[in-house]
Amino acid sequence: MRFYEALGLEPGLMLDAQDLQRRFYERSRQWHPDRRARAGAAEQQKALEMTAVLNDAFRTLRDPVARAGYFLEEHKIVSSKHPPAELLEEVFEMNMALDELRRGDESARPQLIDARDRFVKLLAEIDHGLSALSIQYDKSLRGTPDESLLLAIRGVLDRRQYVSNLIRDVEKELNVHVSN
Amino acid sequence: MAYSNKVLDHYNHPRNVGSMDKSDPNVGTGMVGAPECGDVMKLQVKVNPETGVIEDAKFKTFGCGSAIASSSLATEWLRGRTVDEALAIKNTDIVNELSLPPVKIHCSVLAEDAIKAAINDYKAKSGVTAKETATA
Incomplete structure (x- = not known):
């Protein structure tokens, strides 16, 4: 699963909030486009993409509800058509x-x-x-x-x-x- | 998207709005709702136990114009039909009659579910073993 992979995590529903944040900061620094200003176009493009994925991953995984929603989506488990x-x-x-x-x-x-x-x-x-x-x-x-x-x-x-x-x-x- | 004239007519002049006594053994009540919002549709039928004919039908719907029109039309169609004829009503019949656009088809599905739920409630109450199971 892309969001977990981007942050170097095993897929799961329970995550440690502090660990998640630490991973996000570390990887964001590592992939920061400014650090690749002298690199080739392909490398710069990759840095931009990784930064975008990291942002989406962090925003989704830090919230238990959004995280579970993402996890189920990845497992192709769709919402019911009937209300409670x-x-x-x-x-x-x-x-x-x-x-x-x-x-x-x-x-x-x-x-x-x-x-x-x-x-x-x-x-x-x-x-x-x-x-x-x-x-x-x-x-x-x-x-x-x-x-x-x-x-x-x-x-x-x-x-x-x-x-x-x-x-x-x-x-x-x-x-x-x-x-x- | 514009509503068809038939939808507008039912929306502005809904037929058979109201409710009947839920505890009456001859009254079947169906309550269905939309999965994501508070839209709900309550539909009730009063059946003559001798003949199995639906003598009265009432509804109250909280929802969009198409949902109101679908349930209003359903009560019109239900009156005078037998219980089994009522179960034969399909959501596509409602779609065709009201010229509902594709984005509003779920409203007709809700109405069909409400009919089935009401009939099945009546059958359960009157001791008839319901062969059909409600999709709701």
Whole structure:
């Protein structure tokens, strides 16, 4: 996997943040285009490319969510076409309340604040689940990689995306219609 | 991209908006949603247990004009059909009727999923073993 290779890392879901940063700085210095000002055109081109890859790799791998997303993409595990079924009822109710608030009905506000707080809490639980699964998967890398864990992680990431979009939507409306 | 006249008509004058009592044994409820955003579609059917004919259909959709039109059209088509005829409705029928552009085909898929989910909910409630499994 290109991003891991660029930083001299074995592919895995758990990475040490400090080690990652150290590797990024070291390699960025090494490939800095200024250091190859006198080199040939091909060498300069290579330095530019490596610098770009290192930047993308660092930006992706330092964030556990983006990292897991990249890892799954590389394993060709695609997102589900269905939202988390157990949340739909609540999302429907939230939409009803959002409609009321948009129509100026302030009595919908407490319900929406509650909904937002529940989703924020859920997001924290999801992140917790993601790191637990990541640790478990990395352990399996010592033997036969457990592909079923990657599918579970795909589910967690999809759920995370869905819930964070909900939070974004409800916060947007809560801020647009600020109560006096 | 412009909406077709039929989409606009359903969007501006949605048919059968509303809800029915979920706990009624003759009412089947289907709730489906989009994978990435908060769009949701609730579709309900009320079936005559004697004849298996859908006597009433209601929907409430939070989403774009095409999603609203697809579910509105679906409730129109559902009324008067038998449960099995309802399951034969395909998303492509909705696409053709509303002239949905390719980027909006997922809205018709959502409507088909909602129909299947509602019928399967009714079947499960009324004790009929559902042969078909909902794709939702």
